[in-house]
Amino acid sequence: MSTFVVVGGDAAGMSAASKAKRDDPDLDVVVFEKGEWISYGACGLPYYIKGEIQSLQDLVSVTPEQFREERDIDLRTGHEVVAIDPDDRTVTARSDAGEVVQEYDHLLIATGAAAVTPPIDGLDRQGLYTLGSMSDGKDLREYVSRAREEEDLQQPDRGPACQFLETCNGPVGVVGGGYIGVEMAEALAANGFEVHLFQRGDRILKSFSEATSEAVLEHLGEQDVAVYLNAEVTSFEGTDAVEAVKTDDDRVPVEMVLVGTGVRPRTDLAEDAGVELGETGAVATDAYRETNLPDVYAAGDCAEATHVVTGEAVHVPLALTANRHGRAIGQTVAGERTEGGGVAGTAAVKAFDIEAARTGVLDHDIAQAAGFDPLARTIDAKSRAGYYPESGTVRVTLTVDRPTGRVLGGSLVSEYGEGAVHRSHALVGAVTEGVSVAELANYDLAYAPPFNTTWDPVLTAAKVIEGQR
Amino acid sequence: MSTFVVVGGDAAGMSAASKAKRDDPDLDVVVFEKGEWISYGACGLPYYIKGEIQSLQDLVSVTPEQFREERDIDLRTGHEVVAIDPDDRTVTARSDAGEVVQEYDHLLIATGAAAVTPPIDGLDRQGLYTLGSMSDGKDLREYVSRAREEEDLQQPDRGPACQFLETCNGPVGVVGGGYIGVEMAEALAANGFEVHLFQRGDRILKSFSEATSEAVLEHLGEQDVAVYLNAEVTSFEGTDAVEAVKTDDDRVPVEMVLVGTGVRPRTDLAEDAGVELGETGAVATDAYRETNLPDVYAAGDCAEATHVVTGEAVHVPLALTANRHGRAIGQTVAGERTEGGGVAGTAAVKAFDIEAARTGVLDHDIAQAAGFDPLARTIDAKSRAGYYPESGTVRVTLTVDRPTGRVLGGSLVSEYGEGAVHRSHALVGAVTEGVSVAELANYDLAYAPPFNTTWDPVLTAAKVIEGQR
Numbered sequence: 040m041s042t043f044v045v046v047g048g049d050a051a052g053m054s055a056a057s058k059a060k061r062d063d064p065d066l067d068v069v070v071f072e073k074g075e076w077i078s079y080g081a082c083g084l085p086y087y088i089k090g091e092i093q094s095l096q097d098l099v100s101v102t103p104e105q106f107r108e109e110r111d112i113d114l115r116t117g118h119e120v121v122a123i124d125p126d127d128r129t130v131t132a133r134s135d136a137g138e139v140v141q142e143y144d145h146l147l148i149a150t151g152a153a154a155v156t157p158p159i160d161g162l163d164r165q166g167l168y169t170l171g172s173m174s175d176g177k178d179l180r181e182y183v184s185r186a187r188e189e190e191d192l193q194q195p196d197r198g199p200a201c202q203f204l205e206t207c208n209g210p211v212g213v214v215g216g217g218y219i220g221v222e223m224a225e226a227l228a229a230n231g232f233e234v235h236l237f238q239r240g241d242r243i244l245k246s247f248s249e250a251t252s253e254a255v256l257e258h259l260g261e262q263d264v265a266v267y268l269n270a271e272v273t274s275f276e277g278t279d280a281v282e283a284v285k286t287d288d289d290r291v292p293v294e295m296v297l298v299g300t301g302v303r304p305r306t307d308l309a310e311d312a313g314v315e316l317g318e319t320g321a322v323a324t325d326a327y328r329e330t331n332l333p334d335v336y337a338a339g340d341c342a343e344a345t346h347v348v349t350g351e352a353v354h355v356p357l358a359l360t361a362n363r364h365g366r367a368i369g370q371t372v373a374g375e376r377t378e379g380g381g382v383a384g385t386a387a388v389k390a391f392d393i394e395a396a397r398t399g400v401l402d403h404d405i406a407q408a409a410g411f412d413p414l415a416r417t418i419d420a421k422s423r424a425g426y427y428p429e430s431g432t433v434r435v436t437l438t439v440d441r442p443t444g445r446v447l448g449g450s451l452v453s454e455y456g457e458g459a460v461h462r463s464h465a466l467v468g469a470v471t472e473g474v475s476v477a478e479l480a481n482y483d484l485a486y487a488p489p490f491n492t493t494w495d496p497v498l499t500a501a502k503v504i505e506g507q508r
Numbered sequence: 509m510s511t512f513v514v515v516g517g518d519a520a521g522m523s524a525a526s527k528a529k530r531d532d533p534d535l536d537v538v539v540f541e542k543g544e545w546i547s548y549g550a551c552g553l554p555y556y557i558k559g560e561i562q563s564l565q566d567l568v569s570v571t572p573e574q575f576r577e578e579r580d581i582d583l584r585t586g587h588e589v590v591a592i593d594p595d596d597r598t599v600t601a602r603s604d605a606g607e608v609v610q611e612y613d614h615l616l617i618a619t620g621a622a623a624v625t626p627p628i629d630g631l632d633r634q635g636l637y638t639l640g641s642m643s644d645g646k647d648l649r650e651y652v653s654r655a656r657e658e659e660d661l662q663q664p665d666r667g668p669a670c671q672f673l674e675t676c677n678g679p680v681g682v683v684g685g686g687y688i689g690v691e692m693a694e695a696l697a698a699n700g701f702e703v704h705l706f707q708r709g710d711r712i713l714k715s716f717s718e719a720t721s722e723a724v725l726e727h728l729g730e731q732d733v734a735v736y737l738n739a740e741v742t743s744f745e746g747t748d749a750v751e752a753v754k755t756d757d758d759r760v761p762v763e764m765v766l767v768g769t770g771v772r773p774r775t776d777l778a779e780d781a782g783v784e785l786g787e788t789g790a791v792a793t794d795a796y797r798e799t800n801l802p803d804v805y806a807a808g809d810c811a812e813a814t815h816v817v818t819g820e821a822v823h824v825p826l827a828l829t830a831n832r833h834g835r836a837i838g839q840t841v842a843g844e845r846t847e848g849g850g851v852a853g854t855a856a857v858k859a860f861d862i863e864a865a866r867t868g869v870l871d872h873d874i875a876q877a878a879g880f881d882p883l884a885r886t887i888d889a890k891s892r893a894g895y896y897p898e899s900g901t902v903r904v905t906l907t908v909d910r911p912t913g914r915v916l917g918g919s920l921v922s923e924y925g926e927g928a929v930h931r932s933h934a935l936v937g938a939v940t941e942g943v944s945v946a947e948l949a950n951y952d953l954a955y956a957p958p959f960n961t962t963w964d965p966v967l968t969a970a971k972v973i974e975g976q977r
Contacts, residue, residue, distance in 0.1 A: 050962070083895050083957050097895040218956075347952070358962045359955045380950025387954035396954040426552050426566040460959045461930030464966070467953050468937030481849025483816070484936050485856035485865040486828045487687075488552050490929045493519070493827045497933070 041066055043372050044130055044141055046120045046308065047149035048072030049079065050358055051339030051365035053101065055147050056112050058369025066373060068112045069141055071132045073119035076173040077103055082358055084176040085219070088183060089226035095173055123148075123312035125332045145334045145372045148309050148322065149365065152302035152340035152356045157214075161275035166295045170219055171302065182295060183230050190231070208232045209294040212284040214272050216243030219299035221255065221390045224264045227297070228391075233263075235291050237270045237284060246386065247397040248436035248450030250417040255390050255452065262391045267291075302356055304341040317343045319354035326378045327371055328364050336371075338364035338379070347381035347471045348400045348447055349409040355384050383470050384448075387460045394455045396463035399448025399470035401438050406447055411440040413447060416504040420496035422457035424488035431457035435500035437466075437476065441508050444475035451496075458490070465497045476505045510535055512841050513599055513610055515589045515777065516618035517541030518548065519827055520808030520834035522570065524616050525581050527838025535842060537581045538610055540601045542588035545642040546572055551827055553645035554688070557652055558695035564642055592617075592781035594801045614803045614841045617778050617791065618834065621771035621809035621825045626683075630744035635764045639688055640771065651764060652699050659700070677701040678763040681753040683741050685712030688768035690724065690859045693733045696766070697860075702732075704760050706739040706753060715855065716866040717905035717919030719886040724859050724921065731860045736760075771825055773810040786812045788823035795847045796840055797833050805840075807833035807848070816850035816940045817869045817916055818878035824853050852939050853917075856929045863924045865932035868917025868939035870907050875916055880909040882916060885973040889965035891926035893957035900926035904969035906935075906945065910977050913944035920965075927959070934966045945974045 043059050045052040048070050060068045070077075080098045087095060106112045118132040118139075129140050154171030156162055168179050186208050208231040213220050216238035224234045236243070236259065242252040243259075243266065259266050267289060275296060276283040284291045304321040306314075315331045317323035322337035324330055326345070330337050340356035344364070360382050367379035385398040400406050406413035415438040423430040431454040438448045449466040453459035469479045480501035486493050494502065512528050514521040517539050529537045539546075545568070552567045561567065575581045584601070587608075591600040598609050623640030625631055637648050655677050677700040682689050685707035693703045705712070705728065711721040712728075712735065728735050736758060744765060745752040753760045773790040775783075784800045786792035791806035793799055795814070799806050809825035813833065833848035840846050854867040869875050875882035884907040892899040900923040907917045918935035922928035938948045949970035955962055963971065 080893060080895065080957065080962075082955075082962075083893055086896060086957060091897050092895050100894065357955070359952065359967075362962050363950060378950075380947075381952070383952040385952045385954045387956040387959055389956060389958040394959070398952070398954065424549060424552055425569065426549065426561050427555060428560050455958075456925060458927070458930045460954050460956070461927045462933055463954045464931055464964070465933035465937060467951050468934060468941065468943070471947075471951060472937065472941045472943065474937070474941065478849075478940075481832060481847075482936050482940060483828065483850070483852040483854045483867070485854045485867065485929050485932045486551075486826070487856040487858060487929070488549065488555060489858040489924075490856055490863070493549075493551075493831050495933070498828075 041144040042142060043068045043145045043147070044143035045070040045147045045149060046130065047151055047339070048077035048114065048116065049149065049151060049339065050361035052147060052149035053078040053106065054362045054365030055149070055338065055369040055372070056106070057110055058366045059372045060110055060112055062370055062373035062375065064111070070112060070114045071118040071120045071130070072114070072116045074172070075116050077106070077114065077116060079173055084170055085222035085226045087176055088179045088223070089229050095177060098173070120308060123308060125312055125335060146336065147368055148314065148330070148335065148337040148341060149339045150305040150308055150341045152304050155301050155303045156298050157300050159272050159274060161277065161281065164275050164277045164281040165279055166281040167275060168295065168297050170223065170297065170299060179297070183227070186232070186294070187230060210235060210292055212237060212291065212293040212296040213299065214284070214296060215299035215301070216266070217299060217301065218386065218388045221388055223297050223299060224259060225391050228262060228264060235265045235267065235284065235293060237267045237272050237286060239269070239271050241269050244388065244395065246384070246401070247395060248401050248415065248417065250434055250436045251395050251397065251450040251452040254434055255393060255395060258391060258393050302340065304354060304356070306341055309337065309341070317352045319343055319352060321354040323352060327376060328368050328379045336368045338368055344382040347383050349405065351409065353382065353384065355382050357386060381471070383467055385463065385467055387463070389455060392455045393452060394459050395450070395452040396460040397448070397450040398463055398467050399438070399446070401436070401448040401450055406438065411445070411447060412442055413438050414441045414504065414508050416500065416507060418496070418500045418503050420499045421492050422453055422496070423490060424492055427488045433457060433459055433462065433496040435496050437500045437504050439476045439504055439508060444477055444505065444508060446470055446474055446476050446479055462495065462497055465495070476501045480505055510613040511611060512537045512614045512616070513612035514539040514616045514618060515599065516620055516808070517546035517583065517585065518618065518620060518808065519830035521616060521618035522547040522575065523831045523834030524618070524807065524838040524841070525575070526579055527835045528841045529579055529581055531839060531842035531844070533580070539581060539583045540587040540589045540599070541583070541585045543641070544585050546575070546583065546585060548642055550642070553639055554691035554695045556645055557648045557692070558698050564646060567642070589777060592777060594781055594804060615805065616837055617783065617799070617804065617806040617810060618808045619774040619777055619810045621773050624770050624772050625767050626769050628741050628743060630746065630750065633744050633746045633750040634748055635750040636744060637764065637766050639692065639766065639768060648766070652696070655701070656699060679704060679761055681706060681760065681762040681765040682768060683753070683765060684768035684770070685735070686768060686770065687855065687857045690857055692766050692768060693728060694860050697731060697733060704734045704736065704753065704762065706736045706741050706755060708738070708740050710738055713857065713864065715853070715870070716864060717870050717884065717886065719903055719905045720864050720866065720919040720921040723903055724862060724864060727860060727862050771809065773823060773825070775810055778806065778810070786821045788812055788821060790823040792821060796845060797837050797848045805837045807837055813851040816852050818874065820878065822851065822853065824851050826855060850940070852936055854932065854936055856932070858924060861924045862921060863928045864919070864921040865929040866917070866919040867932055867936050868907070868915070870905070870917040870919055875907065880914070880916060881911055882907050883910045883973065883977050885969065885976060887965070887969045887972050889968045890961050891922055891965070892959060893961055896957045902926060902928055902931065902965040904965050906969045906973050908945045908973055908977060913946055913974065913977060915939055915943055915945050915948055931964065931966055934964070945970045949974055
């Protein structure tokens with residue numbers, strides 16, 4: 040009987056464990072998770088903090104009991120793996136009860152990523168938060184609840200105004216204009232906070248197209264979020280608690296700061312065991328997500344993936360890739376060698392009343408480095424037939440390789456509910472299959488007046504750029 | 509100087525005329541349209557009859573004046589082309605002012621399709637309507653307005669109940685359970701009519717999957733539409749006006765009937781000129797939509813198209829294909845030979861509070877005839893993250909070729925706004941590119957909690973069927 044050991048009990052780890060055990064019930068599957076939370080939807084944390092989700096438990100898709108009893112997986116929470124010995128094929132895990140040494144035939148390293156904080160003065164002030172884990176989410180929700188309660192005590196007769204997005208709680212800062220920053224701006228504003236968002240670069244959501252960034256920026260302004268671009272935060276001022284965010288140009292008083300400046304892969308354990316990292320700093324793997332060490336796999340936010348357009352190893356720590364690669368590894372371990380598939384860098388975000396998605400390669404430098412001659416065009420198109428009531432606008436950016444017309448990437452933004460995100464599904468296939476924009480323009484996409492114009496905005500964008508390249 | 513003559517001024521004709529003139533301003537472009545309406549969105553008629561669109565003019569995307577003045581197209585409405593002489597390269601058009609003979613260098617036949625009425629006794633009764641043209645739409649809207657006014661006179665104190673979908677107008681019949689039938693059931697019910705829908709076969713929306721049909725059928729029942737399946741209408745009873753719909757099993761009193769039993773291509777003019785038809789009864793064309801006669805093209809609802817899965821000629825009279833093929837012909841005529849692209853038979857429909865889409869080959873007989881071994885599976889999945897407020901259900905049917913896994917077709921249905929239609933965009937690409945379901949399951953589709961579960965319903969369906977084939 041063979042043993043599959045998994046280090047890390049979130050998306051990649053639990054997907055692998057479940058799939059392996061389902062496909063080969065004779066397999067012994069042992070999962071070590073250093074915390075108490077497993078298989079949770081970290082992507083849901085902003086909505087929990089916002090107050091749309093009532094309990095952290097709601098974010099857990101499968102409970103530890105279900106894994107143990109229904110899926111027959113030996114799940115050990117509160118166990119931190121501190122060493123891997125690839126020669127002996129063992130891992131050493133530490134818990135309150137001491138250390139255990141566990142043999143493995145197959146090993147998956149799924150240690151995830153950790154929120155990074157940039158080197159800013161005053162990071163030890165109270166009132167600074169990151170959002171990398173369930174306990175971070177819990178802390179933030181507690182902060183929000185406490186602030187609202189205090190405000191209620193001070194203004195007992197103010198009525199339910201805060202529920203209607205009136206600003207009535209103190210100013211707070213968000214450092215970083217990526218997904219987390221934008222989603223947390225929404226979550227905090229919805230709770231009545233005056234939100235100040237600081238972005239180091241010249242636009243927010245920089246992995247999206249410039250046109251998408253502009254649309255989201257404009258909308259944040261409409262929602263009374265103060266956005267500071269080209270704003271390098273130099274220090275968090277205050278005696279004990281944070282009192283202000285200081286940049287080169289501004290000093291903005293705040294009562295709390297959320298630092299959402301990205302994540303870095305957790306690779307210490309892997310490195311100590313001799314697992315090679317790639318150029319991105321995440322664990323390098325082959326198409327089966329196997330590392331340089333035999334029968335040692337890596338997946339999820341600690342590992343690299345292969346980009347479907349450039350063929351390069353990239354580090355795009357997102358939930359679907361973790362699930363998909365974990366599942367493929369589980370299938371491989373159970374005896375059916377399975378590739379995990381590439382990534383297109385697809386991402387989606389809701390920001391207040393708009394939605395946006397991006398896929399493929401939009402950055403011209405990256406495209407050029409991969410041998411392409413990128414050309415980008417942006418169009419605005421109606422989201423429904425022009426005569427249909429309540430039509431909105433979908434803004435589509437397409438990036439193509441000028442000589443061949445190959446679709447390299449796309450970025451879409453629309454009012455929430457007008458379909459920017461789901462329409463991006465058309466582009467993921469095009470990007471993945473190496474389709475030309477002329478072929479894309481000929482796609483027989485679904486049409487009816489409540490859903491698009493006769494040419495879906497994606498097709499209109501394809502027509503326009505095909506006519507100009 | 510060369511002359512491009514277009515017969516028929518709707519989607520295909522006006523797309524071709526506009527594109528040809530834009531790409532080659534020296535070209536003389538002449539369009540003959542026998543009616544007065546051109547370039548109109550017939551797909552919008554149900555929403556006009558429903559009352560969501562106030563004027564027929566709103567359905568016109570470009571006016572005759574714009575075509576004439578801004579686009580410099582010689583548009584002649586009220587001109588019916590009665591003959592084509594391919595040897596002399598002329599067409600003869602008849603108007604109130606007499607006949608004109610017009611020479612052509614390139615000719616497009618875009619005569620569209622006509623609503624068909626099955627051979628039922630009593631078709632000459634008053635109160636029977638079809639929905640094939642703008643004037644049909646006008647007639648139906650007038651009927652609906654009149655009925656509502658009469659009801660108002662009879663029950664002056666009933667208040668605005670009808671505006672809230674209470675049934676308070678007389679019973680009406682809809683014959684045919686395709687798109688038109690379903691959309692018109694919604695339009696009539698929204699105006700307070702008691703709707704009886706008669707479908708000859710054993711399910712409605714028969715080009716969709718059975719699972720989709722069932723979901724729509726159930727929803728129609730929730731909306732108090734009486735649906736009669738396996739109901740062959742034998743006669744429309746009544747002295748002058750229709751009074752009842754008679755089937756083998758039932759006699760249902762009605763005050764009006766909409767007959768929506770499909771369309772047939774208008775090919776008389778083409779046939780008389782020696783243009784060959786295909787097996788479908790529509791005009792046969794090559795990849796450039798050229799007929800057997802040199803420089804004579806055909807596109808839109810009168811012409812065949814090539815199916816991307818089977819490679820067979822099919823007759824799928826829908827708006828996007830008409831636009832796309834018209835545009836390609838315009839480009840070819842202007843000097844750049846351009847293929848119009850195939851069709852996937854993609855279609856979308858809104859029915860009250862649900863939406864549905866289908867693409868590719870779902871019919872097992874058609875799949876087998878094309879050499880495939882079809883396997884279909886249906887799954888129900890959440891439309892948003894399980895913990896996200898207001899999540900709905902997306903039902904996805906996938907049909908694949910069992911030995912190769914190739915995706916042949918798909919059908920989706922969800923609550924309106926939960927994304928069945930836009931999610932189908934992922935399947936159109938897969939069907940068109942000949943992607944296997946294993947590859948589809950590895951697509952890096954956009955994910956965020958407000959838009960789907962980590963695996964979009966399309967991916968979940970792909971995983972399930974891949975595991976079972």
